[in-house]
Amino acid sequence: MTWTLISGLLSLILGAAWTFQAYLLPRATIGNPMGPILYPMLLGCGLSIMGIILVVQESLRLRKNGGEGVIKSVKLSIYGRNIAIVSALCVGYALLFERAGYVISTFLFLVVVLLLFNGFKRWKISLILAGAFSVGVYLLFSTVLSIQLPTIPFLDI
């Protein structure tokens, strides 16, 4: 299995599903009944065809070059692990965003991410940066740009 093969197969499946779902849409009551349906169906077919071409192309290449580019293990590298952690933190941040208010949620998120990358030895700079960023952005948005961000609960600032 290679990334290219996966994306080819996914395109094929998604394209076919899209075409089918478009076909199931209710017919338009004004004008051409197929009006809103034809165009998305064409797109779905196009994607499927591209998926098929990609799968064929990649299979031929694999046969010729042997197993070049094949994904060997599904184990996460350190790089992959970092991305997974940061994505999880991003989700947590998104969930806290309105509940804890902008300043607190942003401060927490940035402190954790900065510590993760900078190590605990540099904790001072991480704290200062996170604090300055969260408060600074909040003030910039609420005063200069007049965009209201979620406030800190209870204190309402």
Add this chain to the structure above:
Amino acid sequence: MMDIIAHLGIGFQVALQPMNIMWVTLGGVLGTVIGMLPGIGPATGVAVLLPLTFTMGPVGALITMAGVYYGAMFGGSRASILINTPGDGAAVASTFDGYPMAMSGRAEAALAISAIASFIGGMIATVVMVVTAVPMAHFALLFGPAEYFLLMVFALSATATLSKKNIVKGFISMFLGLMVATVGLDPLSGISRFTYGALELQTGIDFLIIIIGIYALGEVFKSFRMIHEGTRKVQTKFGRIWITREDWKRSWLPILRSTPLGFLIGVLPGAGGTMAALMSYNSEKGFSKHPEEFGKGAIEGLAAPEAANNAASVGALIPMMTLGIPGSGTTAVMMGALLMLGLQPGPLLFDKHPEIAWGMIASMFVGNVVCAIINLPLAKVLVRVLSVPARILFPLVLGLAFIGTYAISNMTSDLLILVAFGLFGLFLNRADIPTTPLILGGIVGHTMEQSFRQARIISHGEWNIFWGSPLCIVLIGLTVATIVWPIIQQARKKPLLADV
């Protein structure tokens, strides 16, 4: 001729208002800094700065975003010259001779010529834009829905085929973008499509959030590999940043030759600053009497791509402004922002809102001067930014991406969509699928579908309207050529643009 002067007069009245001078300066400074920082290019820069533009109004927003765009072309080369890492793709060619120059103790001359070449390239290109914009917009008014649809097909397929070597992947990306654009209430029939009962999807998926997800989050995820690289040593002590008479003698002709080349490549959909810079580098090497000096610190090898990428960034604005079809990632983001501010770029922009269109064009003259000042006398201060390590920078970009998204929609559910598209951007990167066609497809998808259906309504459902006029046939021919040519090139084992 008189019209042009009158138009420019209107433009300068707008551009020289103190507020707008401030915006163009802000855009230029931010663009220069963003361009310098490896891992953050102009598209990411404009994407994370979107919330700032909401309060500016269309003119201010357009001026600032354009400033970021060409400012990044100025800034990109600073990193190429000093640390051999291009600040963005368009500055790759500047490492070839810029870094050897810095290594041999000529960093000052390298910084100076790149700023001078960028300035001249940008200025000449802006003059060409002044002359060509209105004729181009008027030409576009001749287009009926069928022609307009085919024009978009051409622009998208050019983007899909030119951006990466595997054109099938380019098309997959394009179809995905177009499909996303069909989600939501269909304006012609009132049928809601692909919403599956979710009210949030009735108005469609906000494409700006996808852009921020892919360009800001995705790019940061992608660059995680370099996050543990230590602080780079950056030269911070410089002599006078200027060039000698001899340097100028060698550079002026390459600059003048590369500018039109860069401009034309910029106007073409799909081909951007990177391609312009590489092509002008190669063509200068061909022109040179001493091609063996290229790659070892030849000053013309730095001057040419610098002039070309600035000219390309100006050229890329033309199809976006006059046709409403962006030809690059950054202009697509700009167009997304303008649509959000209620402004439809396209042929009518110059008639309906001359102050906006011409205000932006005039501001580019001001902006080029501002960028030249930032990059010549102030270069010594600004290059210190290069010593900010990625491990500090990237968390802050993440923070900016979240605030940008929230400012657009005020919904926390969109923050989750943001993360999802960040990961999707990473997947596309892993699978080597280009993202630009997706962004472009998402931005023009809506108009494209409307044109397609209007054409079919006009022709009472007959398909021959799509090849019924000479213009249609020309556009079909161009589209076929953009698809067939790379295939022929691939078959001949000579990739059109290796390493782009």
